[in-house]
Amino acid sequence: MRRTAVITLALSATLGLAACGGGSDPMDTGGDSEAGGSEDAGAGSITIGSANFPENELLAEIYAAALSDAGVDVDTQLNIGSREAYIAGIQDGSIDALPEYSGGLATYLNPEITATSSEDVLADLEENLPEDLQVLEISEAENKDSLVVTGETAEELGLTTIGDLSDHAGDMTLGGPPEFETRPNGVDGLQEVYGLEFGSFRSLAAGANLTVQSLANGQVDVANIFTTNPAVEENGFVVLEDPESLFAAQNIVPLLRADAVNPTIEETLNEVSAALNTENLTSMMVQVQTEGQDPAEVAREFVDENL
Amino acid sequence: MISLTWQWLVDPATWTGPGGIVAQSITHLRISVVALLLAALVAVPVGLFIGHTGRGRWLAINLAGAFRAIPSLGVLFVATLLLLPRLSGNLAFELPVVLVLVLLAVPPVLSGTYAGVEAVDPAARDAARGVGMTEAQILWQVEFPAALPLLISGLRSAMLQIIATATIAAIVGIGGLGRYLIDGQASRQYEVMAGGAIVVALLALLVDLVMAGVQRVVVSPGLVVAKEH
Numbered sequence: 001m002r003r004t005a006v007i008t009l010a011l012s013a014t015l016g017l018a019a020c021g022g023g024s025d026p027m028d029t030g031g032d033s034e035a036g037g038s039e040d041a042g043a044g045s046i047t048i049g050s051a052n053f054p055e056n057e058l059l060a061e062i063y064a065a066a067l068s069d070a071g072v073d074v075d076t077q078l079n080i081g082s083r084e085a086y087i088a089g090i091q092d093g094s095i096d097a098l099p100e101y102s103g104g105l106a107t108y109l110n111p112e113i114t115a116t117s118s119e120d121v122l123a124d125l126e127e128n129l130p131e132d133l134q135v136l137e138i139s140e141a142e143n144k145d146s147l148v149v150t151g152e153t154a155e156e157l158g159l160t161t162i163g164d165l166s167d168h169a170g171d172m173t174l175g176g177p178p179e180f181e182t183r184p185n186g187v188d189g190l191q192e193v194y195g196l197e198f199g200s201f202r203s204l205a206a207g208a209n210l211t212v213q214s215l216a217n218g219q220v221d222v223a224n225i226f227t228t229n230p231a232v233e234e235n236g237f238v239v240l241e242d243p244e245s246l247f248a249a250q251n252i253v254p255l256l257r258a259d260a261v262n263p264t265i266e267e268t269l270n271e272v273s274a275a276l277n278t279e280n281l282t283s284m285m286v287q288v289q290t291e292g293q294d295p296a297e298v299a300r301e302f303v304d305e306n307l
Numbered sequence: 308m309i310s311l312t313w314q315w316l317v318d319p320a321t322w323t324g325p326g327g328i329v330a331q332s333i334t335h336l337r338i339s340v341v342a343l344l345l346a347a348l349v350a351v352p353v354g355l356f357i358g359h360t361g362r363g364r365w366l367a368i369n370l371a372g373a374f375r376a377i378p379s380l381g382v383l384f385v386a387t388l389l390l391l392p393r394l395s396g397n398l399a400f401e402l403p404v405v406l407v408l409v410l411l412a413v414p415p416v417l418s419g420t421y422a423g424v425e426a427v428d429p430a431a432r433d434a435a436r437g438v439g440m441t442e443a444q445i446l447w448q449v450e451f452p453a454a455l456p457l458l459i460s461g462l463r464s465a466m467l468q469i470i471a472t473a474t475i476a477a478i479v480g481i482g483g484l485g486r487y488l489i490d491g492q493a494s495r496q497y498e499v500m501a502g503g504a505i506v507v508a509l510l511a512l513l514v515d516l517v518m519a520g521v522q523r524v525v526v527s528p529g530l531v532v533a534k535e536h
Contacts, residue, residue, distance in 0.1 A: 175480070178493035200325075202400075205478045205489045206384065213391045214480065219399050 043264045045073035049086050049095030052079045054295065055143060055228060055281070058288055059099035059252060061299035062272060066307055070268040083108050091132060096260035097269075102138055103248040105255065116185070116245040118142075122253075134258045136266055139273035141281045143228040144250035145185070147174075147240045153221060154238035161241040163194050165222065174198040175214050176224030178205050185246055186224070193246045198222070227278050230286040239278075252276060268307075275306040311498035316505065326486070328506055335483035335510065338401060338476075339469045342408035346465060349409070350416035351458065357417075358424020358454065359446050367421065371414035379472050383407045387479045397481075404476040411472055412465035419461015423454025452527050459522045463515055470511045484510065 046067060050060035057078050068074045077095050080086040083104065089095050106125035107113050115124045122138055129135060147162050154160070157168055165172070180186040181201050190196040202220050204211045212231040215223040225232060227239055254269040284302060287293045315321055322328045357363050386403035394402060427450050435449045477485025487503025490496075 178486075178490035181490065182494040182496065202480050203477075203486060203490055203493075204480045205493060206387070206480075210387070210391075210479065213388065217392050217399065218395065219391065219397075219480075 043071035043073070044260075044262045045075070046096045046260055046265060047075040047077055047094070049076075049080050049089060049098040050078040051083065051086055051098070052081050054288055055285055056099055058284060058295045058299060059276075059281075061296045062276075062302055063097065063099060063254065063269060065296075065299045065303040066268050066272045067265060069303060069307065070264050072265060072268070090255065090257055091130070093257065095257075097254055097256040097265075100135070100253050100255040101143060101250040102135075102253050103144065103250040105135075105253075107248070113248075116248045118249040118251050121249045122251070125253075132258050134256050134261055136254045136256065136261075137270045137273050138251035138253040139276040141228075141252045141273075141276040141278050142250045143226055143252070143278075143281070145180075145224060145247040146227045146242065147190075148215065148223050148225045148232060148237045149221065149240065150215060150218075151236040151238055154240075159238065159240060161243055162190070162196070162246065163243070164240070165196055166194065169196040169198045169222075171199055172221035173200045173202055173219070174222045174224070175202040175204050175211055175220030177211070178203040180224045185248065189246045193244045228282045228285050230282065230289050233282050233286050234290060252281075271307055272303075275302075280306075308497065308501070312501040312505070315498045315502045321502070328484070331482055331484050331486055332506070332510055334481075335470070335473055335485075335507075336514070338405060338481070338483060339408070339466065339473050339514075342405050342469050342473075343412055343462065343466050345405065346409045346412035346416050346469075347462065350413045350461075351420050354417045354420025354458070355424060355446060355451065355454075358421035359442070359450060361425075364421065367417060371417050374410055374414045377410060379407050379411055380475060380478075382410060383476060383479060400479060400481045403479065404473065404481050407476065408469045408472060411468050415465040415468070416458075416461045419464070420454065420458045423457030423461075424450045426457060427453045453530060455526045456522065456530060459518065459526070463518045463522075466514055466518060467511055470507065470514060474507050 048060050048064050048067070050056045060076060060078055064074045064076050077089075080089055080095070080098075086095065086098060087108070090098065102118065102121045102125055103116075106115070106121050106128065109128040109130075110124060113121070113124050115121045118138060122135075125135060147165075149159055157164070159165060174187070174190075176186070181203060182188075187198070187201060190198070202214065204214060204220075208225060208229055208231070211220075211223050211225055212229065212235065214220045215225075215237065216231075216235050223237075225237070231237070232239060252273065254273065256265070256269075280302070284298050287298045288295050320327075324330065353367065357367050383403060386406050387400070390403050391399050393399075431449055431453065432445060435445045440448065473483055474485035474488060477483055477489045484503055484507045487499050487506070491499030491503060
């Protein structure tokens, strides 16, 4: 009995210490290197985090590569988790910056958001952002919901925007995840905003891959896929433009802890945002996900070529 | 929650139209019946052969056991991704599902059939041989009718599994009552999920009741009476 108690005590002490170390380390490192960064006065140091999916990690690597080129002392903490987890991490100082998506972050901060265009979403986001956080300039690169058709369909019917579907929708099958049929900016929104009523909807619950396959094989004519899905480029799919902003903007934007921002960091990340667009991001995702290249190398290549 | 589910169930709009319960039940039943018939087409002849000759019993038992161990959802995904590029239209979604359901239904039908034939009273078989019946006559006029109670319970048990599994098959995009469970969950309409689950359970009970009725009609009254004694 007593032995158990001793072991328990020893264990909890170890765990407690470990937890302390884990929690305070990133901050310590930050402080130390900031003090030691005198050789690069003003460039400072930064810890970059990322969410737990490949595209976000790639973007974080791009930020890291660009910032270290600018003389900033960069540390990375990738693959942290969901938005709930990394927002907590950035607020407690474990990380200083990470790539975010304007619409996703704005909705997280304000669930009642109605804005959909890039400008409105950004305005809403800046209004609701806690004081200790800051976003920099948004990139035109977006990873958001979209309607996609095959290259042949686009050519045959002369489609470039969602509205162009109006004469054909009645004979077409729309495919996508089940929630697309019921949520306001899904099937209903297509009717309200673009006046589209599709012949039928096929609910594809087994992930984006099934949706991609169904579109490629012609079981569906139009599919709801994310814009940066590598399959779009691989299969020569055409993402239909959304001039009425039915789908909320998801521009990629750097999110930082306000006290981690300095002019070098701000300028560098704004340059990154300016260099990114949906097409080059998608191509990089093909390199990472399809060709299995190291995200850090793909990021390095992008920074060397574009910045 | 319960009242929301009830409201959904009694709303006439829930039942009608292309996505309504009536249409989805018909799709669900169509897929299920096709799967059961295909499974019976395979399993009943094999079961009769094994039961009548006693040959291959070991293989059948083990194969049926192995079939039961196959995870339906896994086969479904593999079959869908393999068949989708090779087929067109709705068939591309339904064929993989039917395939999975057939795999699921073969073991109970097979075991029901050969167990039914094996359970035939040896005295009846000997008597049939004694009056000069051929092997085929023995099989069709003595063993098959006498095996019907177990054969049909094999079919009933298979049908219940088919109806239940056809529900999860909705995940790859086919119609049927599973749509309510899959789509309801994806769009957080829990009353639709609950309602759909209730309808699937009712459909399964109803179908079992109908099959029990068929069993009463086709099974020789002599066998039923013999059992009761």
